[in-house]
Amino acid sequence: MRHVINLSERVHLFPPKPEVLSERQKADHIANIKELLIEKEAVMVVHYYTDPEIQSLAEQTGGFVGDSLEMAKFGHKHSAKTLLIAGVRFMGESAKILTPEKNVIMPTLDAECSLDLGCPVDRFSAFCDAHPEHIVVVYANTSAAVKARADWVVTSSIALEIVTHLDELGKKIIWAPDRHLGAYIANKTQADMLLWQGECIVHDEFSSNALKDMKNVYPDAAILVHPESPASVVQLADFVGSTSQLIKAAKELPHPQMIVATDKGIFFKMQQVVPDKELIEAPTAGVGATCRSCAHCPWMAMNCLKSIELALKKGGDQHAIYVDDIVRLKSLIPLNRMLNFATDLQLHVKSNI
Ligand code: SF4
Numbered sequence: 001m002r003h004v005i006n007l008s009e010r011v012h013l014f015p016p017k018p019e020v021l022s023e024r025q026k027a028d029h030i031a032n033i034k035e036l037l038i039e040k041e042a043v044m045v046v047h048y049y050t051d052p053e054i055q056s057l058a059e060q061t062g063g064f065v066g067d068s069l070e071m072a073k074f075g076h077k078h079s080a081k082t083l084l085i086a087g088v089r090f091m092g093e094s095a096k097i098l099t100p101e102k103n104v105i106m107p108t109l110d111a112e113c114s115l116d117l118g119c120p121v122d123r124f125s126a127f128c129d130a131h132p133e134h135i136v137v138v139y140a141n142t143s144a145a146v147k148a149r150a151d152w153v154v155t156s157s158i159a160l161e162i163v164t165h166l167d168e169l170g171k172k173i174i175w176a177p178d179r180h181l182g183a184y185i186a187n188k189t190q191a192d193m194l195l196w197q198g199e200c201i202v203h204d205e206f207s208s209n210a211l212k213d214m215k216n217v218y219p220d221a222a223i224l225v226h227p228e229s230p231a232s233v234v235q236l237a238d239f240v241g242s243t244s245q246l247i248k249a250a251k252e253l254p255h256p257q258m259i260v261a262t263d264k265g266i267f268f269k270m271q272q273v274v275p276d277k278e279l280i281e282a283p284t285a286g287v288g289a290t291c292r293s294c295a296h297c298p299w300m301a302m303n304c305l306k307s308i309e310l311a312l313k314k315g316g317d318q319h320a321i322y323v324d325d326i327v328r329l330k331s332l333i334p335l336n337r338m339l340n341f342a343t344d345l346q347l348h349v350k351s352n353i
Pocket of ligand 1: 049088112113114115141200201202203263297298299300
């Protein structure tokens with residue numbers, strides 16, 4: 001049996017757009033960042049949704065581009081003293097939780113996530129307290145405090161496997177905060193899930209009607225969809241998966257064109273993997289001023305070359321991530337559960353090859 005709760009308040013604050021830089025300014029920032037990375041013994045760990053020039057710089061300087069789970073693993077293993085995390089704040093917090101001995105800095109601490117903002121720890125904790133018979137599974141896109149209240153943390157690349165595992169153990173599940181991903185997983189697994197009603201403003205905006213029209217224009221294209229999208233969009237997909245899984249699918253599917261329903265920042269890495277294929281942005285419900293995100297996360301867009309240079313130069317309270325020790329130790333437990341589960345799963349997969 002599946003339950004759905006309704007929350008009347010959803011917090012969607014919109015950050016300012018970053019300053020537009022000239023080519024000369026960009027080149028200066030890039031040169032300075034390269035020097036600072038060496039001087040500070042730092043490495044760039046960046047998400048697929050950041051701007052292509054940031055992803056490219058991370059690759060040029062020995063850093064990493066990936067999804068949030070891969071970012072956390074890379075930062076944990078790397079020998080750098082400082083991790084420069086370009087993404088949104090929960091990614092910086094996850095890095096600090098896993099690697100407290102390192103200096104974790106971000107271009108801006110104001111880079112939020114609508115899922116994190118829509119799941120404040122006090123209300124979420126009260127909700128969990130009201131359903132003590134449920135195991136608490138939260139998506140990585142949450143604050144350290146919400147993770148500390150959870151039994152499991154998951155990312156979109158491993159959520160299905162973990163919920164299947166818990167369902168097989170007969171557990172009832174509280175799922176937070178993304179309602180679309182939660183509904184997708186509940187539908188796939190038939191697990192007993194109580195869904196928190198959060199949403200990603202980027203994926204929530206993809207439109208199934210406009211996508212059907214687009215498919216008529218590109219009949220040979222495969223449709224790739226991130227499961228944070230509405231069910232009506234997921235239903236049209238040839239493949240549904242996390243960012244890394246979508247990139248892999250773009251390579252493996254035979255189609256010459258891909259219509260991609262996730263943040264368009266992913267095109268930088270996806271195009272590297274399929275240089276001969278045409279990548280097409282899936283349509284959102286609005287265009288220009290009428291869409292909330294226009295398929296690009298406004299908080300991811302706050303990561304810019306200028307703010308990366310500032311973070312490396314200054315560090316300090318405006319850029320460094322701090323996580324309270326008690327919260328950190330509590331949140332480490334569900335995070336490590338996920339990482340250990342992922343490791344076991346890989347071993348299992350390998351042993352079956
Ligand atoms: S794309 Fe969506 S889920 Fe990702 S950080 Fe932005 S608002 Fe959050």
